[in-house]
Amino acid sequence: MDSCGNIAIIGSGSWATAIxxxxxxxxxxxxxxxxxxxxxxxxxxxxxxxxxxxxxxFNVKEITFSSNLNDIVAQYDTLIFVTPSPxxxxxxxxxxxxxxDKLIVTAIKGIVPDENMIVSEYFHQVWQVPYDNITCxxxxxxxxxxxxxxxxxxxxxxxxxxxxxxxAEILANDFIKTKCSTDIIGIEYAAVLKNVYAIAAGxxxxxxxxxxxQAVFLSNAIQEMKRFLEAVNATPRCIDDSAYLGDLLVTAYxxxxxxxxxxxxIGRGYSVKSAQIEMExxxxxYYGTKCMHEINKTLQMDMPILETVYRILYKRAEVKxxxxxxTKNFR
Numbered sequence: 171m172d173s174c175g176n177i178a179i180i181g182s183g184s185w186a187t188a189i190x191x192x193x194x195x196x197x198x199x200x201x202x203x204x205x206x207x208x209x210x211x212x213x214x215x216x217x218x219x220x221x222x223x224x225x226x227x228f229n230v231k232e233i234t235f236s237s238n239l240n241d242i243v244a245q246y247d248t249l250i251f252v253t254p255s256p257x258x259x260x261x262x263x264x265x266x267x268x269x270x271d272k273l274i275v276t277a278i279k280g281i282v283p284d285e286n287m288i289v290s291e292y293f294h295q296v297w298q299v300p301y302d303n304i305t306c307x308x309x310x311x312x313x314x315x316x317x318x319x320x321x322x323x324x325x326x327x328x329x330x331x332x333x334x335x336x337x338a339e340i341l342a343n344d345f346i347k348t349k350c351s352t353d354i355i356g357i358e359y360a361a362v363l364k365n366v367y368a369i370a371a372g373x374x375x376x377x378x379x380x381x382x383x384q385a386v387f388l389s390n391a392i393q394e395m396k397r398f399l400e401a402v403n404a405t406p407r408c409i410d411d412s413a414y415l416g417d418l419l420v421t422a423y424x425x426x427x428x429x430x431x432x433x434x435x436i437g438r439g440y441s442v443k444s445a446q447i448e449m450e451x452x453x454x455x456y457y458g459t460k461c462m463h464e465i466n467k468t469l470q471m472d473m474p475i476l477e478t479v480y481r482i483l484y485k486r487a488e489v490k491x492x493x494x495x496x497t498k499n500f501r
Contacts, residue, residue, distance in 0.1 A: 173336040174273060175247025178202065180239070180261070182209060183451070184222040184313035186252035189277055191226050191317065192341050193250070194233065201234045203242040205261075210235040226317045240267050248273040248337075254452040255280025255289065262297070269297045275337055277307040279361035279417075280454035281461040288358040301354070302330040305337050308357040308413040310420035312427070319345045325413035327351040355403040357413045360395060362462060363476070364418040365455030367391040369433035370479050371422035376437020377493060387475075388422055390500050394475050401469050429455040442483055459483055474499055 178201030179190045194200045204210050212220035214230050236242050243249060244267045253261055255278050276289040285292055290306060293299040305328035316322055324341060328334035329352055338348035351357060370391070371384060379387075395418065396409045409415060421427045432453035435445040446456070463480040466473055478496045481487035 173332075174340055176201070176245070177248040177250065177340065178242045178246035179250050179252060180242070181252035182206075182219065182222070183252065183254070184317075185277060185311075187219045187223045187226055188313040188316040189250060189252055189307075189341075190233075191228065192343065192346060194228065195343065196340050198232050199234070200232065201236065201242045201246045203236055203239050205237060207237050210237060223313060223317045239264050243267040243269065243272070246272075248275060250275040250277060251289070252277045254278070255454055256283050256452065256457050258282055258289065258292070259285070269293065269299050270303070272299070272303065273333060273337075274299050274304045275307065276304070276358075279308075279365065281362045281458050283457045283461060286461045286464050288355065288362065290354050290358055302328070302333065304328065304354065305334055306354050306358055307337075307341070308351075308361060308417065310412060310416045312420065312424055314426045316346070321345050321347070323347045323349070323412050323416070325349055325351050325357060325411070327354040327357045327413075329354065351413065353403070353405055353407050353413075356399045356405065356407050359399055359402060360414045361417060362454075362458040363395050363398065364421045365429045365453070366459050366462060366476055366479055367395070367418060368421040368427050368429035369436070369453065369455045369459070369483075370475050372427075372430035372433020372435075373437040373479075373482065373489060374433075374493060375430070376434040376439075377490060379493075383497075384422070386500055388419065391422070391475055392418060394473055398466070398469070398471050398473060401471050402465075428453045432456065436482065436489060455479075456483060 177193055179186055180203045182204040218224050218227050249272050274293050278289045281288055282292045290304045293304055294301055305326055308325040309323050311322050311324055326334045326338040334350040338350055342348045392415050428451050432445055459479050462476055478492050482489055482492050
């Protein structure tokens with residue numbers, strides 16, 4: 171038995187599917203919570219997720235599926251949460267089994283709307299999980315490339331280094347390289363901000379700004395991120411590590427990036443609502459933008475990119491004008 175005990179996946183999307191594939195290859199058994207029984211039935215029949223990463227095949231005999239979250243939480247020691255952040259509270263509303271003695275792994279690169287909390291903070295404050303029992307998965311990691319077994323690097327962070335190492339060992343293989351960190355707060359906030367910046371990068375791309383500009387934009391974005399992280403959690407960190415700069419770059423440039431795609435549609439003239447309707451998956455940066463705007467009301471950090479995206483998405487500011495004003499301050 172691994173030091174993580176038995177492991178369950180909470181979520182059914184593309185990233186959940188990719189992580190489940192990594193874990194089950196190591197443990198040869200996982201629990202898997204999916205909300206809908208019809209999806210579970212289709213998965214068991216087909217041997218793959220019927221809706222996401224359909225080329226990733228599983229031995230379903232190694233999986234205990236359930237649509238009952240309480241059953242999964244009661245039976246498993248380590249719970250890997252891979253749900254879109256806007257839906258996390260909704261999922262947990264069904265839960266009556268305590269979480270405080272579980273090892274919580276969050277692979278959610280978002281923030282909990284309304285609460286304005288990063289996910290680790292939410293589990294700690296609302297569900298009384300000690301910080302030493304909360305880990306997060308960071309780093310540039312599009313599910314599609316992980317499923318294709320393309321070389322990727324993940325950072326596992328926890329205030330308890332041994333627990334971070336235990337999770338890292340479960341995920342590591344020939345094409346997944348892992349390292350550990352204690353900066354769970356910084357890595358989680360960086361994951362929220364990089365989604366916001368990817369929306370801005372997409373908007374600029376939709377407005378026909380070129381690669382030269384995108385490079386300047388991202389150099390300014392990482393500086394803005396650094397300022398915020400130092401204000402919210404002043405701990406030694408290297409901002410050009412893959413968990414910070416690397417994740418920002420892949421989210422801002424990749425064709426797999428939902429947030430970039432969402433932003434590109436806005437830049438091309440879509441309304442926010444029409445872009446959301448057309449996209450089949452959640453662009454978490456939309457929710458992250460409002461939450462980070464609210465959080466920064468207290469911190470009062472200089473966050474021109476964040477505030478520009480907020481005005482475009484939530485105040486219906488004129489897109490081209492806002493981006494032109496933003497670029498005047500770049501260097």
